[in-house]
Amino acid sequence: MINRQLLHPKSIAIVGASNTISKPGGKIIKNLVDFGFDGEIYAVNPKETQVQGIPSFSSVEELPSVDLAVLAIPAKFCLETVRILTEQNDTKAFIIISAGFGETDDAGKKLEQEIADIVNQNNACLIGPNCVGVMTPQHTSVFTTPVPKLTPDGCDFISGSGATAVFIIESGIPKGLRFAHVFSVGNSAQTGVEDVLQYLDENYVEGQSSKVKLLYIENIDNPDKLLIHASSLINKGCKIAAIKAGSSSAGSRAASSHTGALTSSDAAVEALFRKAGIVRCYGREELTTVASVFMCKELKGRKLAIVTHAGGPGVMLTDALEDGGLKIPHIGESSAKTILKEKLFSGSSVENPIDFLATGTAAQLGEIIDTCENDFDVDGMAVIFGSPGLFPIGDVYNLLSEKMKTCRKPIYPILPSLINVKEDVAHFLSHGNVNFPDEVLLGRALTKVINTPNPAPKKDTPGFVSSVKIREIIGQTENGYQPPEIIHRLFDEVGIPRVKEIVAKTEPEAVLAALEVGFPLVMKVVGPIHKTDVGGVILNVRNTSEVRKEFYHLNEIEGSEGVLIAQMASGTELFLGAKYEQNFGHIILCGMGGIFVEVLKDVSSGLAPLSKEEALSMIKSLKSYKILKGYRKQPGVNISGFADIIVGLSWLLRFATEIKELDINPFLGNENEILAVDARLRIERLPS
Amino acid sequence: MINRQLLHPKSIAIVGASNTISKPGGKIIKNLVDFGFDGEIYAVNPKETQVQGIPSFSSVEELPSVDLAVLAIPAKFCLETVRILTEQNDTKAFIIISAGFGETDDAGKKLEQEIADIVNQNNACLIGPNCVGVMTPQHTSVFTTPVPKLTPDGCDFISGSGATAVFIIESGIPKGLRFAHVFSVGNSAQTGVEDVLQYLDENYVEGQSSKVKLLYIENIDNPDKLLIHASSLINKGCKIAAIKAGSSSAGSRAASSHTGALTSSDAAVEALFRKAGIVRCYGREELTTVASVFMCKELKGRKLAIVTHAGGPGVMLTDALEDGGLKIPHIGESSAKTILKEKLFSGSSVENPIDFLATGTAAQLGEIIDTCENDFDVDGMAVIFGSPGLFPIGDVYNLLSEKMKTCRKPIYPILPSLINVKEDVAHFLSHGNVNFPDEVLLGRALTKVINTPNPAPKKDTPGFVSSVKIREIIGQTENGYQPPEIIHRLFDEVGIPRVKEIVAKTEPEAVLAALEVGFPLVMKVVGPIHKTDVGGVILNVRNTSEVRKEFYHLNEIEGSEGVLIAQMASGTELFLGAKYEQNFGHIILCGMGGIFVEVLKDVSSGLAPLSKEEALSMIKSLKSYKILKGYRKQPGVNISGFADIIVGLSWLLRFATEIKELDINPFLGNENEILAVDARLRIERLPS
Known part of the structure; x- marks a missing residue:
């Protein structure tokens, strides 16, 4: 269970610390030192007296009290190490990066369970084993790079795969994506993706906690927990995007019904994400693009202005957004439009896209953005501005950065010239901005976000449903396919309308039943199995005299025990x-x-x-x-x-x-x- | 019309040359000098004697004979300059980068036409105006950066937008994309995208010309030319990918028929690309990813092996490829599989994806690739290999680079760690390789390529079609909707089957007609307009006696001029x-x-x-x-x-x-x- 010692440790011990920074036990120390962790770092290595300038202890027994221990030692030594640390050093948080546990064999599975048991008995936290570690705004206990910018308003990212977490961070950094917490949960011996999410939900503080959560999931062990806490976080104003890998591999399962064949476990994931309000992504690039959308202000409608100094990307973005159901509305004539036009160079277009030409200036961009913010009927803006490489365009990007902070409406920056104005883009990102280098990938991510439903409201049982009565009926059933009577009672109980059916034994009963059911109706002999073969099914009976006549015929059939009068449904x-x-x-x-x-x-x-x-x-x-x-x-x-x-x-x-x-x-x-x-x-x- | 002087100039004059490299006339000179153009460069600038170390002429009259002139002067001076150069300097190729022509107003349109006329009269070539220029393996007459690696086996890229061309090149370079020729056609006063493609087709030399063509098109002025030369190039073994921007904006048109309402001009583009065998892309990232697929060897089937050292990306790639119709086949037991497994670390999986673990080595990757190449029933491989940042992995990338050159089957490299092993990736690209940083974007591009049909074979008129007879029938028509007789004759002419219809005036005729048409059939009175109202339509007539009976009734109807006997179609x-x-x-x-x-x-x-x-x-x-x-x-x-x-x-x-x-x-x-x-x-x- 996540705790203060994991997130805000006053001291961290690296067990298996190394002077070789190409080893995990060396790289963690380097990362902590480079990051400037402001608590105590202790190294444990029996062969060294100093590790990367930090005094090294020859065994954990010699350590003082320590909040968080990171284990980078062979699997077989981990259990004893955890036992000593919990008993002697008051250690309440563990990150085990070592492999060789449940992912290897049953013995490893047993071993990690024993470790988790000790940790649980001591009310402590265990991340891993077989993970890359944890990063927070306070510390970087990971053996991998790159270490992204860690600020409380960055994304919280929880990953079921360490390598994939690294690759996702590498995809996010060039877009300006910042992180708050990164959790690589590894084998989840104690703490899985859902548990971390629960912690983030239960400890959410408005104004302090990150509003963006990213998940990379390979297995959903506890869908209920995921649903409850994802919905709750989103209802608190958070945004969640997730990759659930393995949508195709599940395959279809043997089952006896339509629904069985149609329901892959992926349909369950789809339904779960939909109910929770999670934006489902299918790749790293898509996840980090959606995350970048989340880092912008919220788009509160579907109408967008596209502001560009080059025609092509504006048109491609229009195509992508309209394809996904957003609107790039025509901007009607108005005094605001006339005034704006006068401020732009001749040949500029104040339709939508708004094209202010290759020669457009920062001041003109400012005027356009202000008019979109204050006068035009749009809910947000996408601004495309690259460079052919003639001169720096920092003034434009500074203005854009400024406007992104001051405008109420979201502004999505598309700065495509990652080579020509590399420094200007880097400067822009250094102000805490994100960038969408490709307009079409932005367009698809934005429409995906807009088209994801809100979390389903948590509802009490509706008044018309009686759980007691449902349980009573179920209590009377046996395993297997159920007879019509049971199904009818269950359906009636929850208001699923079904065709009216009444069995009549006599002609007067048949007429009364017919009046009850209504015309046209169907009459079927009760008793014989192959009803159609013996002429026992009469469709489209239209009045009482036909009812009488057909009752007579049906009742004559050998084996007849009565006649079923049923509503004739159509549609x-x-x-x-x-x-x-x-x-x-x-x-x-x-x-x-x-x-x-x-x-x-x-x-x-x-x-x-x-x-x-x-x-x-x-x-x-x-x-x-x-x-x-x-x-x-x-x-x-x-x-x-x-x-x-x-x-x-x-x-x-x-x-x-x-x-x-x-x-x-x-x-x-x-x-x-x-x-x-x-x-x-x-x-x-x-x-x- | 493209010519030798444009592609291989011995001398280039920059008219409007400048010492200021933030001006187009300055940047072109810098680009040419930096590139190391090995012909003569002449500067023309009345105010300078030297421009960037190159002797400057005060006017074009003073220039010696020159192959290619690049004009970076105000639009109003261009006509006279072109006239002098063609008349006095034997200049046969022009690139006009100046704006202020057809894109501005009608006067500009007229001016560029006058220039094109002079160029045409002199059998010369004109690119532009209003373009960024041209790059070939011989010269870089562009005022923009970045200048990509220019080699004859790179992509030929033709763009209808200069700025978009720059952004596409910026998207391609980080993937390792090389270029051969880049043409920014601007206003296409003489030479449009289609004309360049025609030149590349007609001058294609197997073994020398580039096999990959990329197009960015905003308007297709000559669809026939595009179709003919795109198909022809693809039939010669080339690959073509194109963006046609503006798929959504065309909107629906007023038209009187179903087909009219359904046919946007985008359907025409779709049909054209399909017929030509062009891979249609919708954004810059997609275009450069598809181009990178083209740079790999051709995938000759649908079965792919995924080789990975990390689970997550392998699963996401499997999802994306299977979603697009490719197969990641299960690898059955075989001695080759057994031998391979023994060479990998314990815990590796030789199913598909083939996972050789985070600790997997270059030697193991080599064994896997060789087994996929020689033993496993797959048509290609995708290899995923990133780094958590502990140590360089150049040995793995060197092996991969080597195998990509020697294997017959294509290998798609997915190297995601653009930050952690930046230098290793750069070294890999420097060997002429491409890289796909995101496996899902590769997956989508690859399935798009595989699912694009080949160009339609050019067919002669089929034997059953007579153009003479069709023209004869058309010659007898007037404008407007056509009567059934005309439609029937036209359909019969080209073998479009229609229901048999015969008009009978007498009962014996009706019976003969019925036998000809076949049962069941429909009988309709001829003459009265509202046939149904007068009981003049009889469906499902099943034999000759019914024909006789119904003929009698129908013939009795007031205004009857006969009876139509028609086949009753169903289905x-x-x-x-x-x-x-x-x-x-x-x-x-x-x-x-x-x-x-x-x-x-x-x-x-x-x-x-x-x-x-x-x-x-x-x-x-x-x-x-x-x-x-x-x-x-x-x-x-x-x-x-x-x-x-x-x-x-x-x-x-x-x-x-x-x-x-x-x-x-x-x-x-x-x-x-x-x-x-x-x-x-x-x-x-x-x-x-």
Whole structure:
């Protein structure tokens, strides 16, 4: 568990310290010294009396009391070292960078667990083993470089892979990305990505804590913890972006239902991130670009002005932003526009993009930005300014830097000339700014951020759902596929509408049932198995005299035990299903039925339970949404009703984790109502 | 027109030469001197006797004979200067970097045309005006930096924007991209992007000319020229990637047909690039990444081995490549695999990705690469190797560089540690290698390259198409929408199947017609306008006795002039249409009908005329292709027949450019046949 000793140690001991800076135990000391850690550094190395100018202790027993110990010694010595440090030196935080633990074999797994047990018994913190270390604004206990600029307003970055963390930092630094804390969690023997996030959430202090969190995750061990603390942080005003590597490798799994085949564990990740409000990224470059967007002020609408001194990049950025649903609105005539035009060189264009030509000056850029800030109906600006290499353009970048701080609206700087004005760009970044060298990568990152939904509000169980009654019904079931009666009771309990069905034993009962169900209706013989073969299914029965006639015929069929009178549903075929995913809970999938689900795989996913807003957002993210809401003269389906059903289903699943798979099929909707015609539902209790 | 004097000048005069290197006329001289141009450089500046150590002439009249003149003087002096140089100095090549021409106003447009006229009369070459200049392996007549490494095997790069060209070069250099020729064509008064490409095609010399061409285009003035020379170059073994900026801005146009509304000019660009085999890119980063892929050996299949010393990037690359249709195949057991495993450290994985751990050595990498090259069933390799910053890894990069040259299979190097091992990466690039710092951007670029079709083969008119007969029919038409007779004749001419229709005046005629058309069929009264209202349409007529009966009824209807006996088509609704786009010719769009075209906009486009391979490729690139070819137990439509119809239509349009819009609708297909039920066709001749 993260603690003060890890984040703000007064003293750090490097066990396995070395004079060779190409060794981890040497590089950590060098990093701490170079960084200027202002507490005590102790080296432990039996063969040295000094390590890089720091007095060295021959064993941990000789150390004074120490807050944080970093272990860079062979795995086999770590357990004993941790034991001594906790018992004798009051050490409350450990970073074990050594490898040879759980990633190697079962013995290593056992060893790291024993270490974690000791640490836990002493209420201490363990990061690793098999990690590159931890950086905070106070210390840099890592054996890797580069060490980025560490300031409290930088990004908090938690990585499940040490090497990838290094490469991500290397991708971020040239963009001006600053960091606050970097945690490489390694094998997560005690502290995983989710645990660090929990700490950052529970100890969040408005105005002091970083607002940007970046995650690189290879396995999500505790989706619930991730969801709770990611949502909570975002609700506090933070932004979170994450890579979950391995989206393709999971592959499909053997399963008996549509939903099973459609639900890869990646759909669970997708649903989790969506519910939490996490911006999902697929590569290092994308993660650091999204992080740079986060470091700018928040874009509070979709309208952007593009300000450029070169046509090409302005056009390419327009394409990328409009492709992602942002607007580059035409700037209508106004006195502000007229006044601005007069301040620019002849040939400049105050449409959008606003092109102030290759000869444009810093003063003109200032006028444009001020007019966008105060007069034009835009929510932010993207400013493109490079150089052909004739002269320095520091004045332009200084103005830009100044305006980025003073304007209310966000300004995204695109400074492409990383060679021609290398020094000017470096100076610009040194003022705490980020830079987006490529306008199209910025465009894609910005639209990705804008299109990520807010975290789902945490909702209490809706009034119409009774967990007691759901549990009562579930208590009466056995494992396996459930009979219609059970499914009907469960659906009725959470308000999933289904076709009306009544069994009639006599002709008067049939007529009463028909009046109850309404016309047109379907009549089916009850008893015989192959109903159609014996003429036992009559569609489209339209009035009571037909009911009487058909009752007579059906009742005559051999084996008849009565006649089922059922509502005849019609409309667009929909799809709704769910699957239980270990650790994640129920993934709910919805879509338009038929080829849309089966061939085009057009489904969207959510994690139960779902709010109505989430259900609507799921439906609206379907490609087939345009069809579902109706198009041209074609009527659509009742979208609000569809969302209500998804919500009801999600609460049913919330209280019945025994349901492992569920498909509603056929499932038909029109403008007025949506009806479940039939469903498959499998219950499987874990062996107790 | 490009000539020897532009590419290999023996002498270059800079008119408007300056001692101030922050001025274009100063920077060009500096660039030429720094580059070490080995011909004569002459400066022209009335106020100086020397410019940057070079003797200066006070006017162009005083110059000796000179091959290439670069003009960096005000626009108003350019015409006279060009006149004198052509008349007195035998100058055959001009680069005018001055602005103030066609981009400013009509007078400027006229002025640049006058200059082009003089240049043309003298059989000379003009680049610009309003450009940054030209670079070749022989000289660097540009006023911008950076000057990239210029070698004959680098990329040929032609840009419609000077500033964008600079930014693209700045994006390419850090990746190791080399250039051969860079042309900034500016206002293209004489020589546009297409003209340069034509020159590169017509003067292509196998083994000497660059194999990679990059284009940045804002307007395609001559699509035919682009198509012919791009295809020709690619057929000679070249690779071409291009950005066409402005994909979103064109917007939709008012038009009376489906096809009109669906055909933006971007669809024309898409169709053109597809036909030419050009890889379309949407940003600078993407263009230079694709260019770097081109600089590697060609990937001749879809199976790739990923070799990595860090898990994360390997997984992210796998995701990106599989997402784009490449395969990271499982490596099955074999003696080669067993032998390789023994050479790697314990814990290494010889699955795919092949992970040889953070401690992996150069020698081990060599073994892995050799085994992939000689034993494993893969077509290429991606090698990921970064550094946590402990020690240099030059030995690994030297080995990689060596293997990239000696292996037959392409190797894509992903060296992410641009900060930690900056010098090692620079050394690697200095051997003529490229680097892909981000694995996901490489993954997307590589799949884009692999998924771009080859140029369409140039085909002669198919034997079944008679241009004479098509012209004969067109000659009998008037402007406007055409009557069914004309459409039928045109369709029959190029083999577009349509429903059989015969008009019968008598009962025996009706029966004969029915036997000809086949059952089931449709009978319609001829004469009355509102046929349905008068009961004049009978569907699903199934035998001759029904024909007789219905003929009697239909003939009785007031105003009847006969009865139309028509084939009753059935099947999946398809879509096929075309629109004439100025300069481009006919864009043909195909798709699955109904919501797929109308709501989901799932159409693909091609430029007439089309080969069968192109037509098939169009159909296969549809999202609905999975449905069209049949899925599960649902039969599909006759794909080969659909392609034949697209080819026939394309040749009809090829010989009838008067056809401005055409929609086939309804258009129905099943497993056996595809039939046009009706069509709209508009002819519009340009006023002569």
